Amino acid sequence: MNSPHEDERITRRDYLNSTLLASGGVLLGAACPMDLLAAKEDWTGYGGVGDYGDSNGNTHEVMTAGHKIRDRVFEPLPSDVTDTREQFDCVIVGGGISGLASALFLARSRPTGTCLVLENHPIFGGEGKRNEFLVDGQRLIAHQGSAMIFPTLPGTFLDGFYRSIGIDFDQFQYQTWSGSDAQMPLGRTPYLDGGKTSGFFYGAKFGQTPGMWLVDPWGKRLAGAPISEKEQRELLAMQDAKPDQGHKPPEHHGDAISRHLDSITLEQDMMDKYGLSRDTIRTFLSPVAGGGSGLGPDALSAYADYAADVLLPWDYAKGPQMFPGGNAGVARHIVKALIPDSIPGELTMAAVCRSNVSFSALDQRSRNTRIRLRSTAISVQHEGPPAKSKLVNIVYTRDGKLYRVKARSVIMAGGSWTTKHIVKDFPAAQREAYAQFHRAPCLMANIAVRNWRFLYKLDISEFQWFEGIGNYTAIRRTATFGAVSPTISPDSPVVLTLKILFSSPGLPIGEQVTRGRMELLATPFRNYERAIREQFASMFSQAGFDPRRDIAGIILNRWGHAYLSAQPGFFFGKDGQPAPGEVLRQNPFGRIAFANSDLTGIMDRRASILEAQRAAGQVMARL
Ligand SMILES: Cc1cc2nc3c(=O)[nH]c(=O)nc-3n(C[C@H](O)[C@H](O)[C@H](O)COP(=O)(O)OP(=O)(O)OC[C@H]3O[C@@H](n4cnc5c(N)ncnc54)[C@H](O)[C@@H]3O)c2cc1C
Secondary structure, eight states, rough: OOOTTHHHHHHHHHHHHHHHOOSSSSTTOOOOOHHHOTHHHHOOOOOOOOTTTTSSSHHHHHHHHHHHHHTTTTSSSSOOEEEEEEEEEEEEEEHHHHHHHHHHHHHHHHOOOOOEEEEESSSSSOOEEEEEEEETTEEEEESOOOBOOOOTTTTTTHHHHHHHTTGGGGGOOOOEEOOOSSOOOOOOSOOOOOTTTEEEEOOOGGGGSEEEEEESSTTTTTTTTTSSSHHHHHHHHHOOOOOOSSSOOSSSSSHHHHHTTTBBBHHHHHHHHHHHOOOOOOITTTTTTTGGTTOOTTBBBBGGGGGGHHEEEEEEEEEEEEEBTTTHHHHHHHHHHHHHHGGOOOOOOHHHHOOOOOGGTTTTTTTTTEESSOEEEEEEEESSSTTTTTTTTEEEEETTTEEEEEEEEEEEEHHHHHHHHBBOOOOOHHHHHHHTOEEEEEEEEEEEEEEEHHHHHOOOOOEEESSSOOEEEOOBOOBBBBBSSSOOOOTTOOEEEEEEOOOOSSOOOHHHHHHHHHHHHSSSSSHHHHHHHHHHHHHGGGGGOOOOHHHEEEEEEEEEEEOOOOOTTTTOOTTOHHHHHHHHOOOOOOEEESSGGGGOOOOOOHHHHHHHHHHHHHHHHHO
């Protein structure tokens, strides 16, 4: 276990390095990708403590193994593949929520069946993972990707599923206010609420040096904001708009309204609905609007903004909830249900959150379900013609060596970006369907600060800015069943999460995601760290904030293929062709079925679970 000051020591060293080494523009100094592939340490950076300490975002190993698939390094398959002589009823590629849920559905419907989950990271969970810091003796937990969970409606399938794995929405309790300072309203998630203690920061881009804060911008109706009258008018009109602003929302998935929305961009919809100009959207609202799909509104189907509400209604009255590490909590509960001794202790939310994972329990020969980590599947191929084949060969790489296992069925739950490369002999329909999936990158930066008094002094608990790195973040009250303090005050250490997206408004979607990914992959840890420190210094030094003193640690989680960004036509198809997700859902290829949230076009753990249920059903029918 690292010392309480370990993260301080590491990040301060990196900070000093960066101060000495960096020159010129913050991100312009990015090394070329090949240099970075060699410079592993300066890519991954510090990973924190606990179960997830060596698995922050896509690790260097995962990224390089993935790129070997893309670059066809394993084609044709080398001759030195070790045959493990293992055969399973099902091999699942991908140990995110969808792959884990697939394994659970299979185990429950066929308890004697055997199943192997292959996951490329050092821990399961996919985008549902967490970071842990120790700051001045206090444990802080934050999400690496997937954050919010929405309470289910009683009697629904998802309600039963969550209950069956021990998740009870009535048990979520959050830190309470402590200390003598007047209480400030705090949310439960890193997302914005727009209330009285919100703040907008305007810097050099708006002619403000030093920058200025506008506290409670909506309550003040943007009075004092250094923006044009036109921008002010447009933004207020949007803020004042009724939910549907005279435009009826879709009632059913597939009705005329939803189909129309899928034929235009979200940007067009915002212009039609609120009278916003393109410039105002791109300056102030992009990529935050649309951020749940990883790009700005210019690239997305307008229906991307409605689909989750239409398809996945939830108990709105209870509001969004969040495990201390986001949906790492869901992944841990599924794993506990699959292999009870892999997370020791009772089946309670506190124990599942707090106990350390027993990694050796995950892949035991004596178990029907096994989870094999650090293993990247590189080839999935039927033995003989797919229609008649009895077995599928799965080859994976682990520690630089290649291994083969066999299975009577396969569920590809890893996501479009690897599935399209590793399933061999794909028929045209599935190949063309996967060609329509675009996954956008995202950098999730978790910044542990020793206290947030600088924000309290400014009278803000959540804030947004429009230049530099990142866009917004918020102080949140953490759920207390993690090993975190039950109280919070301005003197408490907290984690601020920056979601950094890479949009290039106006460019074709494929170009936007590729450019963004190049930037994410080619920028060293030290450059990002420096940019974040400079951003915070520029915004908060006026309130006494000193990055050297106040930042205790920074963890970067790089997600090369974070979000499915659904372009117009993704949900209902284009030019008379079926929707790509539907093609894959309805057409398993021989013994291979497809899962992962990206098939739905909604980046959400509910989609992961429902796609898993369908794929597991298809596999069961085949078995
Ligand atoms: C920044 C961010 C924020 C989000 N916020 C939320 C939120 O607040 N609430 C919410 O519900 N959802 C959120 N999501 C969506 C999130 O994607 C889903 O909730 C869910 O976690 C996705 O699970 P999955 O199993 O479908 O995919 P993934 O989590 O992507 O899991 C797939 C796994 O398979 C692995 N894999 C891929 N290829 C291979 C291979 N060849 N061999 C072995 N392993 C492989 C991947 O590395 C990954 O670990 C967010 C996503 C991101 C990126």
